[in-house]
Amino acid sequence: MLFSKTTILSLLAVTAVDAGNRAWEPPIHYAKAAIASRDLSGVNNIYFNGTNVSSHHQAHQKRFFGLSNPATTGAYPRLWPNGNIDACFEQRSHLHQGVNKPTRQILYDNLITARELWRQAGLEDNNGKFRFNILPDDDAGCERNQRSTHLLIMYAGENNRKMSTTVGVDSPQAAPESDRPDSELGPVMTLSDVIDIGMGNVVANYAHEMGHSWGLHHEHQNPKWWSETFTGVERANYFFGEENFHCTNLRDYATVMAPYDGQPDYIKNAYKNEICRDRSKASRAKFAGGFNYVPITDEPGTIDDERNEPDWESIMLYPSNAGGRVDASGQKLNVLTKRNGDLIDPVSKPSRRDIAGLKKMYGVKTSFFAKLLNDKSNPLRNMFDGIRKKDRDSGCSS
């Protein structure tokens, strides 16, 4: 009996699906809200969908901290097909520097410059991959029924600090036929041009948001870098722990704690420990600061076990004072430092590891298959060799 190439591929496909995708769940939960990286925008609009990381996910060891689901099909959040993001500006205008302007006019130049930053750092887009393709406003791809596969770019509004992007292609929260707003029907990027947030540089901030859209999580939220208190995993060596994560310095900490005013200290402390250590609790409390700092232990993602230290140059790593409140003397307080107290400096461009991580993320299919078939310890290899020997018609010469 001959096995066709299709047989082999489907066999491997089953294995790939088993490795962490929730393939047996209904494909879309419209009722669930999207996970978004909210980037310290404020306290509103933090969603949590309770997605669990399967242990299989963590078995994949990659050079990045981000998504691992394939593009186009399967579980959300997905990667973009070949890393190509087709984007549309929200069709509305905003008052900006005294003039009413369409979203495109406010954001276009800085966004294109942000893509150029990635290019200069080594992420080419001339080989059919990693295009950040801004479609004309009247393009068919920008119609409501295409929202689930297109990025909607919104402007936060003048002096609004909101900055948030869905990581990869996230699950739609509503169907096009519903009466829900466009922003709930697919991946979204909301951009602010307030200067003193994030990296303190508008173009670098947009490059950071692009990193989220391609599928990268915050570098500092990799649980591998955090102490047992935050992750439940004992580590001899860690980079972030209670001594250098100053949760109470977060801008929205006081607001989130306000309902506990007048409560005894032990109650306040217990609540503080919840929202400052557990990301799902930070989310439920609408604590944007905590949500964006506390390690991600509850989302599909891939943890890099090949690296032993955070990438201090990553554009996905917050500088020490990101999200910090301004004290009485006008000083923006630090939230996260290195363990010796040294500051994490802002960066103005993606790092070499950011580029390598994204390339790895989007090359995952090829390298996964190649690795699988070359791995002598993989039981599938023997099966594959057997199939190969029988398959004289496969055209495979190796």
Ligand SMILES: [Zn+2]
């Ligand atoms: Zn971010």
Ligand SMILES: [Zn+2]
């Ligand atoms: Zn071959």
